[in-house]
Amino acid sequence: MREIIDDIFDIEGSVLITGVLVGGKQVDIAISEAGTIVGIDEKNGARDAVEAEIVVDGSESIAIPGLVNTHTHAAMTLLRGYADDMPLQDWLTQKIWPLEAHLTGDDVYWGTKLACLEMIRSGTTAFNDMYFFMDRAAEATDEMGIRGTFAHGFIDLSMEEKREAEIKATETLVSHIKGLGNPRLTAAVGPHAVYTVSPDGLSWCAGYAKEQDIGIHIHVSETEKEVVDCVAQYGKRPPALLDECGCLTPRTVAAHCCWLDEADCRLFAERGAHASHNPASNMKLAVGRAMPYHHLKDAGANVCLGTDGCASNNNLDMLEEMKIAALLQKFSWNTQTLLPAGEAIGIATAGGARALGIGPGTLTVGAPADIVLIDRRKACTTPLHNTDSNLAYACNGSAVHTVLCSGRFVMYDRVVPGEAAILKGAAQAAAALVQRAEEAE
Amino acid sequence: MREIIDDIFDIEGSVLITGVLVGGKQVDIAISEAGTIVGIDEKNGARDAVEAEIVVDGSESIAIPGLVNTHTHAAMTLLRGYADDMPLQDWLTQKIWPLEAHLTGDDVYWGTKLACLEMIRSGTTAFNDMYFFMDRAAEATDEMGIRGTFAHGFIDLSMEEKREAEIKATETLVSHIKGLGNPRLTAAVGPHAVYTVSPDGLSWCAGYAKEQDIGIHIHVSETEKEVVDCVAQYGKRPPALLDECGCLTPRTVAAHCCWLDEADCRLFAERGAHASHNPASNMKLAVGRAMPYHHLKDAGANVCLGTDGCASNNNLDMLEEMKIAALLQKFSWNTQTLLPAGEAIGIATAGGARALGIGPGTLTVGAPADIVLIDRRKACTTPLHNTDSNLAYACNGSAVHTVLCSGRFVMYDRVVPGEAAILKGAAQAAAALVQRAEEAE
Numbered sequence: 001m002r003e004i005i006d007d008i009f010d011i012e013g014s015v016l017i018t019g020v021l022v023g024g025k026q027v028d029i030a031i032s033e034a035g036t037i038v039g040i041d042e043k044n045g046a047r048d049a050v051e052a053e054i055v056v057d058g059s060e061s062i063a064i065p066g067l068v069n070t071h072t073h074a075a076m077t078l079l080r081g082y083a084d085d086m087p088l089q090d091w092l093t094q095k096i097w098p099l100e101a102h103l104t105g106d107d108v109y110w111g112t113k114l115a116c117l118e119m120i121r122s123g124t125t126a127f128n129d130m131y132f133f134m135d136r137a138a139e140a141t142d143e144m145g146i147r148g149t150f151a152h153g154f155i156d157l158s159m160e161e162k163r164e165a166e167i168k169a170t171e172t173l174v175s176h177i178k179g180l181g182n183p184r185l186t187a188a189v190g191p192h193a194v195y196t197v198s199p200d201g202l203s204w205c206a207g208y209a210k211e212q213d214i215g216i217h218i219h220v221s222e223t224e225k226e227v228v229d230c231v232a233q234y235g236k237r238p239p240a241l242l243d244e245c246g247c248l249t250p251r252t253v254a255a256h257c258c259w260l261d262e263a264d265c266r267l268f269a270e271r272g273a274h275a276s277h278n279p280a281s282n283m284k285l286a287v288g289r290a291m292p293y294h295h296l297k298d299a300g301a302n303v304c305l306g307t308d309g310c311a312s313n314n315n316l317d318m319l320e321e322m323k324i325a326a327l328l329q330k331f332s333w334n335t336q337t338l339l340p341a342g343e344a345i346g347i348a349t350a351g352g353a354r355a356l357g358i359g360p361g362t363l364t365v366g367a368p369a370d371i372v373l374i375d376r377r378k379a380c381t382t383p384l385h386n387t388d389s390n391l392a393y394a395c396n397g398s399a400v401h402t403v404l405c406s407g408r409f410v411m412y413d414r415v416v417p418g419e420a421a422i423l424k425g426a427a428q429a430a431a432a433l434v435q436r437a438e439e440a441e
Numbered sequence: 442m443r444e445i446i447d448d449i450f451d452i453e454g455s456v457l458i459t460g461v462l463v464g465g466k467q468v469d470i471a472i473s474e475a476g477t478i479v480g481i482d483e484k485n486g487a488r489d490a491v492e493a494e495i496v497v498d499g500s501e502s503i504a505i506p507g508l509v510n511t512h513t514h515a516a517m518t519l520l521r522g523y524a525d526d527m528p529l530q531d532w533l534t535q536k537i538w539p540l541e542a543h544l545t546g547d548d549v550y551w552g553t554k555l556a557c558l559e560m561i562r563s564g565t566t567a568f569n570d571m572y573f574f575m576d577r578a579a580e581a582t583d584e585m586g587i588r589g590t591f592a593h594g595f596i597d598l599s600m601e602e603k604r605e606a607e608i609k610a611t612e613t614l615v616s617h618i619k620g621l622g623n624p625r626l627t628a629a630v631g632p633h634a635v636y637t638v639s640p641d642g643l644s645w646c647a648g649y650a651k652e653q654d655i656g657i658h659i660h661v662s663e664t665e666k667e668v669v670d671c672v673a674q675y676g677k678r679p680p681a682l683l684d685e686c687g688c689l690t691p692r693t694v695a696a697h698c699c700w701l702d703e704a705d706c707r708l709f710a711e712r713g714a715h716a717s718h719n720p721a722s723n724m725k726l727a728v729g730r731a732m733p734y735h736h737l738k739d740a741g742a743n744v745c746l747g748t749d750g751c752a753s754n755n756n757l758d759m760l761e762e763m764k765i766a767a768l769l770q771k772f773s774w775n776t777q778t779l780l781p782a783g784e785a786i787g788i789a790t791a792g793g794a795r796a797l798g799i800g801p802g803t804l805t806v807g808a809p810a811d812i813v814l815i816d817r818r819k820a821c822t823t824p825l826h827n828t829d830s831n832l833a834y835a836c837n838g839s840a841v842h843t844v845l846c847s848g849r850f851v852m853y854d855r856v857v858p859g860e861a862a863i864l865k866g867a868a869q870a871a872a873a874l875v876q877r878a879e880e881a882e
Contacts, residue, residue, distance in 0.1 A: 058475065067828035077820075081830035085767075118820035134461045283768035284834075286777045314834040315821055328726035328772075338726045340526035378516075379559035380756055382864045383871035389522035393725075393755035398839030430824035 008412050009079045013053030016408060017251040020058025022102035022363055022372065023042075024387055031369040032108030035407030040365060045121045053367055053411075054403070060377055063094065064345065066125025066283040066362050066370030066405060067318040068352025070276040071217075071255035073131045074148075075103075075111030077118065080297040080310040088285055100132075102436045107429050108133035108138050114426035115316055116144035120416055122397020123372035127251055127356055128276075128306065130190040135176050139187050145283040145410040147370075149356055150177055151190025151217040154205060158198040167204060173184060173211055186356075188215040191221070191247065194230050194238045199245055206246030215251040215356070218242070220275075221264070224289050239264040248273045253355050255306060258282055262325055265292060269299035274355035278349065280321060281308035290332035293339055303349035304337040305344075313372050317397040322348050326392055341392035364372070449853050454494030460501025463804055465828055470504065472810040476848030484618055495820060495850075501818055503828055504859060505786065506802050507566025507811030507846060508759040509793025511717040512658075512696035512747030514572045515582075516544075516552030517590075518559065520750040520872040529726055532630070536754055541573075543877045544551065548870050549574035550581050555867035557585035561857055563838020564813035567799055568844040569694055569717075569747065571631040571658050576617050579626050586851040588811075590797055592631025592658040595646060597641040615653055625847060627797075629656040631689065634663075635671050635679045640686050647687030656692040656798070659683070661716075662705070663697035664728050680705040684711045689714045694796050696747060699723055703740070704735060711738035715796035718788065720769040721762060722749035731773035734780055743788040745792035746785075758838040761790050767833055782833035786865055792854055810848035815840045 015031040022029075023041070030039035039047075083095035108131065119127060124382065126147035132415075134150040141148035148268055152173045156163035159401055170189055177187035191197040191205040209216045221227055221238050230238045237262065240246050250272030257275040260268070268275055277291045296303050305325060307316045322344045329339035339347075353361025361366045378394040401413040408415065456472040463470075463481070464845040469488055471480035506659065506748035536604055539623055549572065560568060561615050567588035570578055575591040582589035584790035593614045597604035611630055618628035630653075631643075632638040632646040650657045662679050671679045691713030698716040703708070707750075718732045746766060748757045753802050763785045794802025800809045816822065821836040851857065 067720060080824060080826070080835055082824075082826045084827075084830050084834065087777050091777070111508065114820060116825060121820065197709075242579070266685050273624060280764075280768060283772035284777075286771045286775050288772075288775055310835070314830065317837070320761070320837065323721075324768070327721060329764070330727045331729075331769075332722035334530050334727050335730055336532070336725075337526050355609060377861070377864055379562065379864070382555060383519060383868050385521070385523045385871070385875065388526075389525050389755065393525060394521055394751070396758070396761065396837045397757075398837065422816070423818060424818070425825050435825065 003078045008054065008331035008409050009417050012408065015054045015056065016047060016052035016368070016405070017056045017063065017371070017373070018060040019385060020061050020063040021376065022063050028364065029371065031404070031407045033407070035369050036380045037363065037367045037369050039362060045320065057208065058373060060375065061373040061401070062376060062381065062391070063363060064123070064372050064374065065363055066372055066403070067348050068121045068356060068358070069119065069124050069127040069305040069306050069316060069318055070274070070302065070352045070355050070363060071248040071278055071308055072115070072127055072129055073129060073230040073309030073318060074129045074130050074137060075108040076309030077114040078107055078111040078426065078433060080314045082311065082434070084314070089232045099433065099437045102433055102440065103132060105133040105136040105357055107433055108427035109136040110153055110426045112140035113144065114420045116141055116146055116315045117224050117416055117419060117422050120144065120403050120410050121147060121400065122319060123400040124316065124318050124405060125156055125370040125372070125403060126352070126356055128188070128217055128356055132231045134173050137182065139165060141180060142180070142185060145408055146405045147184045147358060149186045149215060149217070151188040153190050153192050154201065155192045156198055156201040159197060163198065163201050163204070166201070170208065176213065186214065188217045188322040191395065193198065193219040193226065194241055195226055199241070200244065200377065202245035202247050209249070209251065210246070215252050215253060216247055216249060217253050218247065218255035221259040224259055226290070227259045232395070237264060239267050243267060243271060253304070255308070256287070257291045258287050259296070260292055262295045265299040265301055268296065271302040274302045274304055276304050276306040276355070276356070278308045278323055279308045279324045281312040281322070284312055290328050293329050294333060294335070302351055302354055303347050304355040307350045314345060318348050319391065319399070322392050322395045341386070341388040344392040345388055367402055372400055373402040375401045449495065449850050450858050453849070454493045454843070455492065456497065456501040457488060458497045458812070458814070459495035460503040461502050461816065462828060463504050470804065470812065472845070472846070472848045476810050477810050478804065478806055481491045481804060497817060499814060500577060500867040502842070503822065503832070504804060504819060505813050505815065505832065506790040506794070506804055507813055507817070507844070508564045508789050508858055509745065509799070509802060510560065510565050510568040510747050510757060510759055511587055511715070511745040511793045511796050511832040511864050512719055512749055513556070513568055513757060514750030515551040515556035515568060515570045515578060515838065516567060516572050517750030517752045518550055518555040518713050519552040519867065519874060522877070523752065523754045525755070540874065543874055543881065544573060544579040546574040548874055550577040551867045551870035553578040553581035554585065554863045557582055557587055558857055558863050559587065559757045561587060561844050561851050562841065563800055564841040564844060565757065565762060566811040566813070566844060567793070567797055568801060569629070569658055569691045569797055575614050579621065583621070583623060583626060586849055587846045588625045588799060589660070590627045590629050592629040592825055594631050594633050595642065596633045596637045597639055597642040598637060602640050604639065604645070607642070610651065614785055616657065621734070622777070628630050629658045631658045632719045634660040634667065635682055639683070642694065643683065643686035643688050645697050649721060650690070650692065651687070654695060657688055659688065660698070661695035665700055665730070668700045678705060680708050684708060684712060692798065693862045694745070695725065696749070697728070698729050699737070701733055703736045706740040706742055707735040709737065710742040715743045715745055717745050717747040717751045717796070718766055719747050720765045722753040724765070724769065725753055725861065729768050734770050735774060743792055743795055744788050745796040746789045759789050760832065760840070763833050782827070782829040783832040786829055797814070813841055816842045816845040
């Protein structure tokens with residue numbers, strides 16, 4: 001694994017990973033040219049499944065399924081560190097929104113390139129994105145080789161004119177993404193939240209998502225105020241309102257979900273909606289309550305994991321997010337056994353894949369070959385009494401050395417093609433953005 | 442910085458770091474042969490302070506003071522991932538204690554070597570350790586080149602015979618460490634906690650620490666039960682009991698401090714005792730309450746940071762711990778502005794240095810040259826709107842590329858001498874330890 005094969009990022013061929021640790025066992029993984037896992041075997045059986053063009057020695061690695069970041073605003077990498085540690089309203093109105101008012105499509109392109117670079121480096125192969133200029137986000141993601149689901153952030157503030165504009169923007173984006181015909185890139189509808197989108201807007205989103213056979217990406221019950229205001233205005237809690245508008249579906253990813261009560265959790269389970277846990281953001285913004293993972297689990301609802309955007313995290317490292325999730329659940333609900341290591345990995349992989357409809361999110365025959373190889377020769381993987389524990393509690397994304405998405409290498413032995421140019425382009429875009437905003441003041 | 446100078450780890454000479462970013466400004470840092478910062482200047486003035494034997498180009502780096510881990514049990518790296526996600530009592534009695542019963546001095550040596558490797562890689566240059574076989578921990582730390590303060594974990598369970606043995610073990614260790622005459626290695630007295638050490642034991646520890654002019658390292662108010670039991674048994678809360686026994690001093694480092702009340706915080710401030718925040722451990726073990734950082738700050742008490750041991754964290758990454766601290770404080774005390782990025786870095790550097798008595802913990806003339814260089818060409822440092830924010834919220838220890846302790850290189854361009862042998866030795870020791878424990882069952 002020390003020698004870089006010059007053209008490894010260009011080869012569209014079958015791959016064999018030999019002797020890699022999966023769930024405590026040393027296995028071979030065979031990947032077809034089409035990017036699917038076609039063999040996985042302890043006793044070298046997988047070696048016969050393909051005539052591999054590329055053979056990777058996995059003997060010093062642990063393999064896990066690609067991590068799935070189910071809630072982010074990728075291009076907000078450009079705002080990383082621009083404003084922190086402020087009261088929420090001041091932070092939004094004095095810092096984040098004024099800067100975002102100057103965002104261009106090029107900024108979103110560079111911000112998403114940086115986000116994809118960071119995600120690849122830390123083992124994420126798919127993400128659920130909501131922001132502006134999403135055609136440019138999709139362009140960046142296409143170039144980087146991972147999977148993205150793109151939603152235009154739909155905000156109508158109960159104004160019909162605004163709603164019409166958002167409908168048009170949503171339709172344009174969905175049509176654009178579908179037109180690309182790239183199986184790694186999918187569109188979703190992105191109603192922002194119950195406090196920024198009218199019931200009419202929510203109903204349109206639900207109907208359009210159904211018609212287009214695409215997902216819904218929305219913020220739900222992030223703060224207590226959101227719940228209290230929703231009950232005051234509509235006489236029901238956010239999940240019930242969303243359900244009435246048709247927005248709680250098996251293709252809905254609901255971010256945050258901090259203030260769900262037990263009945264909300266049962267409704268999520270009944271509708272098959274997915275709850276995306278975003279613990280770092282929830283802690284940083286002091287939302288006052290952790291997602292009730294135990295109630296969602298008891299109800300049988302699917303829980304997945306996300307980092308939120310870099311203004312409120314401030315990174316996209318899903319291994320770090322896994323640890324913060326496992327710690328926050330234990331601490332918040334006063335239960336040392338809640339969200340154990342294996343489940344933390346599960347919500348970051350299988351839970352996310354299920355939420356975004358990209359296969360089982362496991363290393364099994366028939367699954368997309370979204371595979372992350374983690375270095376066994378690091379302090380965080382030494383000793384290795386229990387792989388799940390090392391990954392969930394001791395490692396962060398820097399332990400990842402090689403990543404495949406749909407059977408193609410997007411990082412090999414810590415090399416991501418074009419990294420220096422991405423860092424430079426994103427840094428320049430961020431500096432210019434701040435300068436434009438300051439000049440306009 | 443890309444070429445390794447072959448003998449850089451052996452040179453005992455003066456060093457000049459040029460053009461490195463410190464607190465938002467590009468400066469030169471001059472370091473004397475004796476390991477002290479002798480010049481730091483924006484306008485190249487520092488270049489005249491030494492005839493540098495080694496010149497390091499810092500133009501692609503951020504410099505911060507060495508991180509100080511004020512509460513750990515370093516050799517517990519060997520137990521990393523051995524048991525997690527269990528109820529506290531079962532975890533201790535069924536897993537941790539039975540394994541520790543088989544620990545040898547060699548195990549502590551290898552566990553501490555692994556801990557030092559991990560600490561160096563993530564920018565820690567000093568740590569406050571409490572465990573067994575501490576002569577071997579000191580030996581490992583000496584070899585690795587960083588600073589350690591070593592306390593024998595003193596537990597008498599109110600039994601006189603046990604107390605006598607602990608007194609002897611403490612005296613032997615202190616005499617041994619002092620005999621080494623190594624300024625990087627210091628001894629402390631380590632009364633475990635008020636529920637494991639009798640008032641007689643505590644009083645002896647206080648008197649001996651005073652006599653020997655050394656520190657005290659103790660667990661304080663980690664759980665509500667500890668406080669309730671202490672009040673029931675002694676009619677006072679743990680800090681008051683410790684104060685009565687003479688254990689609250691300007692050289693006392695109190696770990697955890699989760700359940701301090703406002704009066705406890707004022708007592709800490711009055712006595713000059715240091716409160717070590719250990720947020721990851723507190724969350725993982727679900728202790729139910731975060732250290733009241735705001736009360737300690739209001740009272741004027743010094744707060745520092747620590748990771749606790751790897752059985753309850755499960756790593757020693759102080760940059761990660763900084764983030765978890767900043768997030769937990771905001772979340773727990775419902776205040777978005779609490780423990781901002783700059784203060785999080787402060788508790789991990791200056792706060793810790795003050796607690797362990799190793800200089801100001803800042804990059805200033807006269808301070809020990811414990812210096813960490815962080816890579817500016819990474820996603821976590823791109824963009825760089827505010828260095829403090831990038832370090833506290835976006836980066837983890839993997840962004841560190843070069844570390845000096847007392848002016849000597851302990852990592853240069855991500856190379857730590859002997860790394861592969863340490864990983865191998867520690868892995869073997871951990872496996873053998875588990876085997877011995879299982880065979881004894």
